[in-house]
Amino acid sequence: MVEADQLHVRTLGDCRIESPLGALVARQGTTQHYVDESDRVLLDDTVALLSARGGMPVDRLPSFEPGGPRKRIFFDPSKIRVGIVTCGGLCPGLNDVIRGLVLELTSHYGVTRIIGFRNGYQGLIARYGRSLVELTPRQVEGINEYGGTILGTSRGNQDPEEIVDCLEQLGVNILFVIGGDGSMRGALKIAEVVRGRDRRIAVVGVPKTIDNDIPFIEQSFGFQTAFAKATESIRAAHVEATAQPGGIGLVQLMGRHCGFIACYAALANNDADYVLIPEIPVVLDGPDGFLEHLRRRVVTRGHAMVVVAEGAGQDYLQHEPLRVDASGNRRLGDFGYYLRHRIQDHFAAAGDEANLKYIDPSYLIRSVPANPYDSVYCLRLAHAAVHAAMAGRTEMVVGRWRGRFVHVPIPLAVASRNQVDPDGDLWMSVLEATGQPPSFKAQSVTPV
Ligand code: F6P
Numbered sequence: 001m002v003e004a005d006q007l008h009v010r011t012l013g014d015c016r017i018e019s020p021l022g023a024l025v026a027r028q029g030t031t032q033h034y035v036d037e038s039d040r041v042l043l044d045d046t047v048a049l050l051s052a053r054g055g056m057p058v059d060r061l062p063s064f065e066p067g068g069p070r071k072r073i074f075f076d077p078s079k080i081r082v083g084i085v086t087c088g089g090l091c092p093g094l095n096d097v098i099r100g101l102v103l104e105l106t107s108h109y110g111v112t113r114i115i116g117f118r119n120g121y122q123g124l125i126a127r128y129g130r131s132l133v134e135l136t137p138r139q140v141e142g143i144n145e146y147g148g149t150i151l152g153t154s155r156g157n158q159d160p161e162e163i164v165d166c167l168e169q170l171g172v173n174i175l176f177v178i179g180g181d182g183s184m185r186g187a188l189k190i191a192e193v194v195r196g197r198d199r200r201i202a203v204v205g206v207p208k209t210i211d212n213d214i215p216f217i218e219q220s221f222g223f224q225t226a227f228a229k230a231t232e233s234i235r236a237a238h239v240e241a242t243a244q245p246g247g248i249g250l251v252q253l254m255g256r257h258c259g260f261i262a263c264y265a266a267l268a269n270n271d272a273d274y275v276l277i278p279e280i281p282v283v284l285d286g287p288d289g290f291l292e293h294l295r296r297r298v299v300t301r302g303h304a305m306v307v308v309a310e311g312a313g314q315d316y317l318q319h320e321p322l323r324v325d326a327s328g329n330r331r332l333g334d335f336g337y338y339l340r341h342r343i344q345d346h347f348a349a350a351g352d353e354a355n356l357k358y359i360d361p362s363y364l365i366r367s368v369p370a371n372p373y374d375s376v377y378c379l380r381l382a383h384a385a386v387h388a389a390m391a392g393r394t395e396m397v398v399g400r401w402r403g404r405f406v407h408v409p410i411p412l413a414v415a416s417r418n419q420v421d422p423d424g425d426l427w428m429s430v431l432e433a434t435g436q437p438p439s440f441k442a443q444s445v446t447p448v
Helices: 047-051 094-108 120-124 160-170 181-196 223-242 260-269 290-301 335-350 372-390 425-434
Strands: 063-066 081-086 113-117 132-134 174-179 202-207 247-253 274-276 303-309 355-359 396-401 404-409
Touching: 081 094, 081 120, 081 160, 094 113, 094 174, 094 372, 113 120, 120 160, 120 181, 160 181, 174 181, 174 372, 181 202, 202 372, 223 247, 223 260, 223 303, 223 355, 223 372, 247 260, 247 290, 247 335, 260 274, 260 303, 260 425, 274 290, 274 425, 290 303, 290 335, 303 335, 335 355, 372 396, 372 404
Parallel strands: 081 113, 081 174, 174 202, 202 396, 247 303, 247 355, 274 303
Antiparallel strands: 063 404, 113 132, 396 404
């Protein structure tokens, strides 16, 4: 259970400078669509969750600091230098966020010195020799039309002491890190070194992952674009499957630890008969296992459509050597490929025809430009990040909770992972749409 203290956001000091946006927010108080800076956004939003707090006084209830512009800020915009870095795997919308940060900093706050670091944290480490990019409104014009990131990226963290050396040498006052959970752990280490050296450098994150697995951000940017792109593969596989006797469409989608992309893409088409995700262990063999269930369905209904998240069924690939990437993530075995052969073998052993069409769109779904919804979202996250940093907030990421922009301390944002809840309403919708059993069991349950 998250407690109030875990939601406390660190600040570099008092906000004594009149914000250039002060006039815009002067008349605003809390409304249904805006949260005043002195107000808080409650963590819990149901009667049951609040009751579980045992009648705690309102000011002790866990709550987030709201995002948005402040009347007074910490940094003098005319004196500061800002750095931006994009880290980890690609995600639709990275360029939108970069552009949003630059335009908000320059147009509204009047910051004139912004630099981009190339190729993730490597860009802050001398031995890599990466050049800096001067980021101006002109430089970022139109970049949101393209996938990827104009700054480039890389996986893996670097020595935080060396990174802070670099920030000090360049006179950077605010560092924006656009990255996933691993990069945010790196950002936290950087902020800790900054604190240890008693420097006034704000470290603010914009959480990025197409997998949608960062907590306290209802949907991460790029997720919607990614699953929308994934629906094209499902549609193609479904068309193929319905055209042939014993037709089986099998689509594998990204999702290392969670099945959000698989669930949403499957629901969008509403053609999937099975969705396999890492959160729900799958049993392939036995009379009530997945393979036999699938065979019965194809024999009786003529075809079937299977959507699988890449992190599913990894138990079946344990024999593969354990490998990790530069971010420390375990490299997954190719479950889609394995499943394809298991399905074909199972049908062959039963003497049934199987025409299996396998599609793995892989990076196709994350290298595309953001769709309009994600573009809007990226821009608003960028605005919230700039407001937070200018107000001296640090060691935090911008989040979105119950539809409102909030500040989330990095330690909390990296402490857990957002996953599809097997008892939640998303998985229920998947079960309703597919008609698949809640789980596949090894053995038939013998009635007593
Ligand atoms: O972390 C997001 C993600 O899209 C995962 O779903 C996927 O396993 C991984 O990135 C692959 O990225 P890369 O090949 O760049 O390490």
